[in-house]
Every structure is written in C-alpha cells, then in structure tokens.
Amino acid sequence: MVFFSYVISGISLGSVYAIIALGYTMVYGIAKMLNFAHGDVIMVGGYISFCAISYLSLPPLVAVLLAMAVCTVLGVVIEGLAYRPLRQAGSLAVLITAIGVSYFLQNAAQLIWGVTPKIYTSVASFPLPEGLSSLGLTSEALVTIVSCIVIMLALTAFVNRTKMGKAMRACSEDKGAAQLMGINVNQAISMTFAIGSALAAIAGVLLCSSYTTLFPTTGSMPGIKAFTAAVFGGIGSIPGAFVGGLLLGIIESMAKAYISTDLANAIVFAVLIVVLLVKPTGLLGRYVPEKV
Amino acid sequence: MAKEFRRGKMVPVPSHSIVPERDVNRLPVLECQHLGIDFGGLTAVDEFNLTIGRTEIAGLIGPNGAGKTTVFNLLTKVYQPTRGTILLNGKDTHSMTTSQVNQNGIARTFQNIRLFSNLTVEENVKVGLHNQIRYPMWDGLLRLPRFWKQEKLAHESALELLSIFGMQDLASHEAGSLPYGAQRRLEIVRALATNPSLLLLDEPAAGMNPSETADLMENIVRIRDTFQIAVMLIEHDMNLVMNICEGICVLNFGRIIAKGTPEDIQANPAVIEAYLGKQKEA
Numbered sequence: 001m002v003f004f005s006y007v008i009s010g011i012s013l014g015s016v017y018a019i020i021a022l023g024y025t026m027v028y029g030i031a032k033m034l035n036f037a038h039g040d041v042i043m044v045g046g047y048i049s050f051c052a053i054s055y056l057s058l059p060p061l062v063a064v065l066l067a068m069a070v071c072t073v074l075g076v077v078i079e080g081l082a083y084r085p086l087r088q089a090g091s092l093a094v095l096i097t098a099i100g101v102s103y104f105l106q107n108a109a110q111l112i113w114g115v116t117p118k119i120y121t122s123v124a125s126f127p128l129p130e131g132l133s134s135l136g137l138t139s140e141a142l143v144t145i146v147s148c149i150v151i152m153l154a155l156t157a158f159v160n161r162t163k164m165g166k167a168m169r170a171c172s173e174d175k176g177a178a179q180l181m182g183i184n185v186n187q188a189i190s191m192t193f194a195i196g197s198a199l200a201a202i203a204g205v206l207l208c209s210s211y212t213t214l215f216p217t218t219g220s221m222p223g224i225k226a227f228t229a230a231v232f233g234g235i236g237s238i239p240g241a242f243v244g245g246l247l248l249g250i251i252e253s254m255a256k257a258y259i260s261t262d263l264a265n266a267i268v269f270a271v272l273i274v275v276l277l278v279k280p281t282g283l284l285g286r287y288v289p290e291k292v
Numbered sequence: 293m294a295k296e297f298r299r300g301k302m303v304p305v306p307s308h309s310i311v312p313e314r315d316v317n318r319l320p321v322l323e324c325q326h327l328g329i330d331f332g333g334l335t336a337v338d339e340f341n342l343t344i345g346r347t348e349i350a351g352l353i354g355p356n357g358a359g360k361t362t363v364f365n366l367l368t369k370v371y372q373p374t375r376g377t378i379l380l381n382g383k384d385t386h387s388m389t390t391s392q393v394n395q396n397g398i399a400r401t402f403q404n405i406r407l408f409s410n411l412t413v414e415e416n417v418k419v420g421l422h423n424q425i426r427y428p429m430w431d432g433l434l435r436l437p438r439f440w441k442q443e444k445l446a447h448e449s450a451l452e453l454l455s456i457f458g459m460q461d462l463a464s465h466e467a468g469s470l471p472y473g474a475q476r477r478l479e480i481v482r483a484l485a486t487n488p489s490l491l492l493l494d495e496p497a498a499g500m501n502p503s504e505t506a507d508l509m510e511n512i513v514r515i516r517d518t519f520q521i522a523v524m525l526i527e528h529d530m531n532l533v534m535n536i537c538e539g540i541c542v543l544n545f546g547r548i549i550a551k552g553t554p555e556d557i558q559a560n561p562a563v564i565e566a567y568l569g570k571q572k573e574a
Contacts, residue, residue, distance in 0.1 A: 154433070158432065158433060161432070161443070162429070162432035162433070162439070162443075163418065163421075163422055163425045163427075163432070163442075163443075163446070164429055164432060165432075166411070166415055166418055166419050166422070167419060167422050169408065169410075169411060169415075170408045170411065170419040173408040173409065173410060173411070174406050174408060176370070176406070177402070177406040177407075177408070178408075178419065179389075179390040179391050179394075180368055180370070180390055180391075180394055180399075180400055181394060181399070181419055181420050181422065181482065181483075181485075181486055182391050182394035182395045182399075182420075182422055182423045182486050183391055183419065183422055184389075184391045185391070191429075286410070
C-alpha cells in the first residue's frame with residue numbers, strides 16, 4: 001500500500017514535469033532553442049492565479065483561465081521582444097537571452113510580490129471517496145494526472161490533425177521550405193510559445209496546489225527537472241516529453257522513498273546520464289544525421 | 293533605383309522578349325527589371341531582365357555557378373535583391389516576405405530535395421494547401437463542423453493532386469521513405485498545392501534516367517495545360533530544355549548572355565562559347 005502511494009505521488013509529480021516538458025520540447029522542436037525562461041512562466045502563472053483567488057476572490061476555474069491568458073500573452077511577448085530579433089543569430093546568443101529573461105521574470109516577481117513565500121490555497125481540493133484516498137491518492141494528484149492526460153491527448157490531436165499543427169511540424173523540419181510553401185514561420189513560432197506558456201500556467205497552478213507555497217524562484221527547479229525530462233524522453237518529441245516526465249517523477253519519488261531524500265536529485269540525473277549514454281537521442285528521440 | 297518601378301506599373305513587353313504569342317497581350321506572370329544582388333563586394337546576379345508569359349514554359353540555363361539558383365532565391369525573396377524590381381502578376385514584391393510571395397503566386401521545388409521527410413506524403417501536400425484551408429484555430433481545437441468539412445476538402449484535393457503523378461496510393465507513406473524519383477515528383481505536387489501562377493523547378497530531372505525524364509517532360513507540359521500556369525525551370529538536361537521550353541534564358545557569371553527560342557539559343561555563338569569555351573583561331 002505504501003509502495004502504491006509512492007507510485008501515485010511519483011506519477012502526479014511526473015505529470016507536472018510532463019506538462020512543463022511539453023512546453024520545452026515544442027519550442028525546441030520548432031524554434032530550435034532552449035527557452036530557459038519557461039520555468040519562470042510557471043511561477044508567473046502561480047502568482048496570477050494566487051492573486052485572482054486571494055485578492056479578487058475569483059472562482060478557481062476562472063483564476064486558472066486568467067493565469068493561462070496572462071501567460072499566453074507573456075510567452076508571445078517574450079518571444080517577440082527577446083527571441084525574434086535574434087532569429088538569425090547563433091544559438092548561444094538566444095540561450096543567453098533566455099537566461100536573461102529568466103532572471104528578469106524572477107526579479108520582477110520579487111519586486112511585485114516580495115520575497116516572502118505566499119501560502120497558496122489549493123484550487124483542486126475536494127473530498128475523494130474513501131476507497132481512493134486510502135490508496136494515498138489526493139484530489140490534487142488526481143486532478144494533476146487527469147489534466148496531464150487530457151492535455152497530452154488534445155495536443156497530439158492538434159499537432160497531427162489540424163492545419164496549424166501540420167504547419168508547425170513542417171517548420172520544425174525545414175523552416176526555409178515551409179516558408180516557401182506559404183507558411184508564416186513567425187506566426188507558427190508565436191503559436192508554439194502561446195501553447196507552451198498556457199501549459200506552463202496550468203503546471204504552475206497544479207504545482208502550487210500540491211506544494212502550497214509560492215515564491216519568485218518556485219519555477220526554477222521544476223523548470224530544470226522538466227527540461228531534463230524533455231531530454232530524457234527525446235527533445236522535440238511530444239510523446240517523449242510525456243514519457244520522460246512521468247518516468248522522471250516516478251524515479252524521483254522512488255529514490256526519495258527508498259534510497260535517500262537528499263540524493264534524490266543526484267539519482268535522477270544519474271539515470272538521465274545512463275540513458276543518454278545508451279541512447280543519445282533520448283528514449284523516443286529520432287536520430288537526425290548531420291548533412292555533410 | 294528600385295523606386296522607379298514601384299507597384300503595379302505595367303511595362304510594355306519589350307521587343308526582345310521571348311513570351312509566346314498566345315500570352316503577348318496578357319499581363320505577364322513575372323517581370324524582372326534590372327534585378328541584381330551583391331554578396332559583400334561580389335556581384336552574383338546583375339541586370340537580370342526577364343518577362344514570363346502567363347502560360348509559358350521558360351528555361352533558365354547556364355554553366356555551374358552562373359547564378360541560376362540565386363535567381364530563384366531572389367524571385368522567392370529568400371534573398372532580398374540589392375537592385376531592381378520584381379513584378380509578380382503586376383505587383384511589386386519589394387516588401388513581401390517569402391511566405392507572402394508564395395501566397396501571391398510563386399511556388400518552387402529545390403535542387404536538393406527538401407521534403408518534410410517525417411511527415412506523410414499526404415501531410416506534405418496538405419502543408420502546401422495550408423493557405424487554401426480556412427478555419428479558425430478554435431474550430432480545430434474543439435473539432436467543430438467547419439474543421440471536419442475543411443479537412444475533408446483538404447484530404448480530397450491532396451489526393452487529387454497526388455493523382456497527377458499517380459501517387460495517390462502512397463498517400464500514407466512517410467515522405468522520407470519514398471524512392472528518389474517519387475520524392476522529386478512529390479516536391480512538384482507540394483508546390484502545386486500552394487496554387488501558384490508560376491512554378492519554379494530547380495533541376496527537376498537531376499538524377500533521373502532517360503525514361504523518367506521523358507515522363508517528367510510530358511508531366512510538366514500536362515501541368516501547364518491543366519492548371520494554365522507558367523513554369524520556369526533550371527535544368528542541365530539539354531534534351532529536356534530544348535524540347536519543352538518555349539523561351540530560354542542563358543546566364544553566365546550572373547548576367548544574361550542570350551535570350552530566345554530553343555533554335556536561337558542553339559545557334560548563338562555566345563552560348564556555345566560559354567558552354568564549350570572559345571574556339572581556337574585556325
């Protein structure tokens with residue numbers, strides 16, 4: 001029974017990683033850049049929903065939608081102001097800009113909301129039937145897992161079936177050719193940032209609901225873990241982010257439970273290193289030969 | 293310099309133009325005037341003047357490195373011209389982006405195949421159809437009726453386009469897994485899907501055997517006849533060029549050295565010199 005509850009908390013944690021990792025992997029897949037500010041968008045999502053609930057007394061669902069809307073706009077603005085002007089620059093320039101944006105968001109949050117942690121009231125708290133809660137399942141974990149599955153299915157359908165999704169996949173393979181087929185690449189990249197940031201807002205709300213504290217660097221560690229999950233699953237691959245996130249969550253939870261809480265992160269990264277040594281493209285990544 | 297030729301000003305077709313008779317009194321699909329581009333101090337293309345009629349098949353030939361693909365990149369705005377004007381269906385493309393040029397009527401294929409190789413054959417064509425399919429994103433996310441209707445339409449037109457080359461049975465194959473010749477044909481189908489008025493083919497017969505080339509020639513003419521569009525092709529296969537092109541333009545060191553019908557070009561001493569070198573004085 002105890003084992004089962006560890007598995008559930010692992011899956012729930014992994015679901016949050018997976019939702020964040022989707023943002024990383026989509027942006028990498030299409031814009032070929034690592035958006036290190038992604039973790040801090042999560043934090044902004046957390047603060048927006050916190051303010052909406054605590055100060056404006058909005059219902060939780062409205063607060064989540066508001067956080068998603070704000071983060072979507074934030075993501076598109078970040079891309080437009082910070083990354084778009086560097087589209088032709090080397091990938092290192094964009095990477096450093098992303099780190100800059102990350103610090104900017106953290107410091108802005110410090111100025112606006114202060115450094116004292118806010119106590120976050122869970123938006124997903126409701127009584128569960130006796131049978132479920134005795135398994136160690138909390139309402140937050142249930143909501144997190146269900147949201148992750150719904151997001152995953154919706155995103156897969158969007159990317160594979162709709163014309164915007166196809167345009168995004170075409171851009172991820174060959175931006176030049178996509179442009180020559182009449183696709184507005186800037187629009188496709190903006191769209192990717194919009195989707196990724198909206199997902200980050202959801203992740204922020206779910207994360208804060210489970211851990212109930214909120215401070216300006218809330219997003220950093222989950223952001224890095226989710227990035228790890230994206231690489232673990234194969235960066236650029238949407239199912240890869242999902243699988244990578246879940247596995248990472250479960251490994252972390254098991255390591256905490258059976259080996260050592262202090263070493264949990266070290267174990268997670270050790271597993272990542274082993275996986276990458278065996279399969280350098282990640283679990284579901286594709287090998288793309290460099291053209292000579 | 294570019295300013296003199298701004299926006300939709302019709303220029304009478306010059307007498308030395310090679311536009312076929314049936315297109316003479318129609319708005320040309322493409323007019324290039326004094327087009328040129330410098331890379332740093334190097335002039336890659338200069339004084340490129342060309343008019344292409346609405347349903348003309350035009351050839352662009354020249355020795356390696358003459359600037360043929362650069363001309364294609366200028367026309368599609370992959371490069372911004374340093375000088376001169378491009379009028380596409382009478383509209384100046386000066387301020388257009390690559391994707392807008394495509395939406396205004398130029399589609400192209402590539403010298404080295406650039407398909408979306410992880411997408412299926414049908415999806416590749418549908419990427420080409422992107423601007424013909426119209427529904428707001430919400431319809432797609434929520435699966436509203438308009439989404440299904442438009443996607444069904446896209447599926448049907450994709451299959452119809454693929455049937456030009458008899459490729460409809462390959463629709464669900466991954467594009468990267470197709471044999472070379474089929475990939476080349478798929479590139480043409482994908483370009484046609486964007487509903488162009490001018491189709492640019494960059495070495496369409498490269499790597500094809502004689503019978504495949506013969507099929508391709510037939511198909512290029514058939515595409516022109518069916519869609520009533522203009523085709524401009526870069527090709528080294530002189531058999532193909534001399535047989536299907538109505539007008540030919542020869543480029544050497546970035547400049548046009550000859551323009552005319554296949555017969556004119558074959559007899560032109562400057563062309564022979566560019567290809568074979570100067571004849572020794574006897």
